[in-house]
Amino acid sequence: MSDLLSSIKIEVNPLIYLKDPESSDLGRKILSTSLTMIDELGMEHFTFRKLAKELKTTESSIYRYFESKHKLLLYFYNWYWAWLEYKIVFGTNNIEPSSSKLKKAIEIICQPIKNEKAERENISFSLRSLINIVISESSKAYLIKEVDEENKAGFFLAFKTVVKRLVKIVHEIDPNYPHAHTLVSTCIEGILHQYYFARHLPSLSDVSKDSDQLADIFFHIIYNNLKQQGK
Amino acid sequence: MSDLLSSIKIEVNPLIYLKDPESSDLGRKILSTSLTMIDELGMEHFTFRKLAKELKTTESSIYRYFESKHKLLLYFYNWYWAWLEYKIVFGTNNIEPSSSKLKKAIEIICQPIKNEKAERENISFSLRSLINIVISESSKAYLIKEVDEENKAGFFLAFKTVVKRLVKIVHEIDPNYPHAHTLVSTCIEGILHQYYFARHLPSLSDVSKDSDQLADIFFHIIYNNLKQQGK
DNA sequence: TCTTAATTAAAAGTAATACTATCAAAAACG
DNA sequence: CGTTTTTGATAGTATTACTTTTAATTAAGA
Incomplete structure (x- = not known):
């Protein structure tokens, strides 16, 4: 997979894969093709067999990279949030006051959802599909019986890091707000689900x-709960 | 399955089952046993074969009631929200002002989560398991490729009705708030997810x-976004 | 109570899923 | 050029998610 700036690589927790899919041609094809297939079929109907057929390779070759389709989903999940964190850190750098920083961060979370064509980055796979997968499938990454072990292995770290970033900004605005983690994680998930609901329910x-109102709505949901200090 | 008051029956959309599981002994056993099994195993590891073994019956007998385990999940999902709607309607009746009504409704949503033992109702199955399933599995009920057809068939109506009830209360407080559906659905889902996060992430x-702070936190998240009219 | 209809059990079968294992062929790399 | 790494081909296993058929059992109606 490619990256935001051509010189920066998104690192995914190596425990998620058996063999780095970025390290070979087949690996990269597995990523890009499975991405669009999962988007089209949904996790339930996507299988490694179908992927192998599409790639004109074999199941066993795919299993050399990922031990299950669940791990493949985790790969995308982590890639996405690591990438988004990077965008947030860059995009909110030097912005003052903190309320504007918060606004900007939320816009970045909503932006790829809003409009894929706004992206002019050299990403070698379908960003649209990746976002669709994050919206429709990523809850399934953690709503599982194995959640505690996987959490210990750091499989949800990228998302937690993004939450932490937003919490930090929230606390710049109101250091005394006691439920920042709840507010932020609820809103980030809320943004994704609202997009799904807008489409399907x-x-x-x-x-x-x-x-493109989502950013605005959720900025206010957060901001209205804070007592602004100073600025 | 039983009900809130012994005279009232929770109705589930009949398109969800092939044969009403409340209508026979085996049907009721399927409901109560699958409930605890899904809670223990999670949807992924739960199968009709395992359920049949536990019930000392056969897979084909179970398939006469539900055409898939997904439909069984939908059954619980709808039962739960229909039951909760009933509790909300009763519990918020005659409460004034609307802000207190909102508070009460949110407490009812949080209450079964908070403490199962507060329940002194004659429910013939594990309410605790039902809530766990709604928390951990119910997103999987609608995050599927078939969502549009199933929505047309009314499989998500019970949840949507609860959202509508809350939206109505929100609009009593502030008739001009333009994002009530977004705010309410985000918060209801947020409550469930927060409970999951508190446990696992x-x-x-x-x-x-x-x-038992959840009700309070989410009441304020909603309320702080509204401009109170009159009382 | 006898008959009939409905319900459940038993057994078997199918197609697909989610893998694992082995071994040979082909690239890549030093 | 030889060796290590990577991929392909083939096969196999256990389980899942069903369906079908037939026989046994139970319940309900006359």
Whole structure:
């Protein structure tokens, strides 16, 4: 997989894969093709057999990279949040006051959702598919019986790091707000789910499919709960 | 399955089952045993074969009631939200002002989570297991490729109805708030996820496993976004 | 109570999934 | 050029998610 700037590589926890898929041609094909296949079929209907057929390779070759499709999902999940963290760190750098920083961070979270074409980065795979997968499938990455072991292995770290970043900004605005983790994780998940709802269960949402209000709505949901200090 | 008051029956969309599981002994056993098994094993590891073994019956007998384990999950999902709606309607009746009504409704959503033993209702199955399933598995009920067809068939109606109830209360407090559906659905899901996070991914939450702050936190998240009219 | 219809059990079978193992062929690399 | 690494081909296993058929059992109606 490629990266945000051509010189920076998104690192994914090596415990997630058996063999680094970025290290070979087949590995990269596994990533890019499985991404669009999972987007099209959904996790339930996606299988390594179908992927192997599509790639004109064999199941056993794929299993050399990932021990299960669940691990493959974790790979995408971590890649996405690591990439987004990078964008947030860069995009909010030097922004003042903290409320604007928060706004910007939320916009970055909503941005790839809003419009893939805004992306002019050299990413070698379908960012649109990656986002769709994060929206529709990533809850399945942690809503499993094995969650505690996998958490210990650091499989959810990238997402937790993004939450931590936002919490830090929230605490710059209001150091005394006691529920920043709850507020932030609820809103990040909320953003993703609202996008899903807008598409599939519209009565659970007020935004239309292609609207760009989400960032604004969620900025206010957070901001209205904080007592601004200073600025 | 039983009910809140002994005279009232929770109705589940009949398209979800092939044969009403409440109508026979085996059906009721399927419900109560699968409930605890899904709670223990998780959806991924739960199978009709294992259930049949536990019940000393056969797979084909179970398939006469539910065409898949997904439908069984939908059954529990709908039962739960239909039951909760009932509790909300009763529990918030005659409460004034609307802000107190909102508070009460959120408490009802959090209450079974908080403490199963507070329940003194004649429910013939494990409410604790049902709640665990709603928390850990119910996202999987709608994060699927078939969501649009299933939505058309009304499989998510019970949840949507609860959201609608809360939206109505929110609009009593502030008729002009334009994002009530987003706010309410985000918070209801947020409550469930926070409980999961508190248990399994505590760095995404500020509440401890057995705390009862959730209702308060989420009441304020909603309330602070509303401009109170009159009372 | 006898008959009939509905329900469940038993057994077997199918197609697909989620893997694992072995070994040979082909690239790549030093 | 030889060796290590990577891939392909083939096969196999255990389990899942069902379906089908037939026989036995139970319940319900006349």
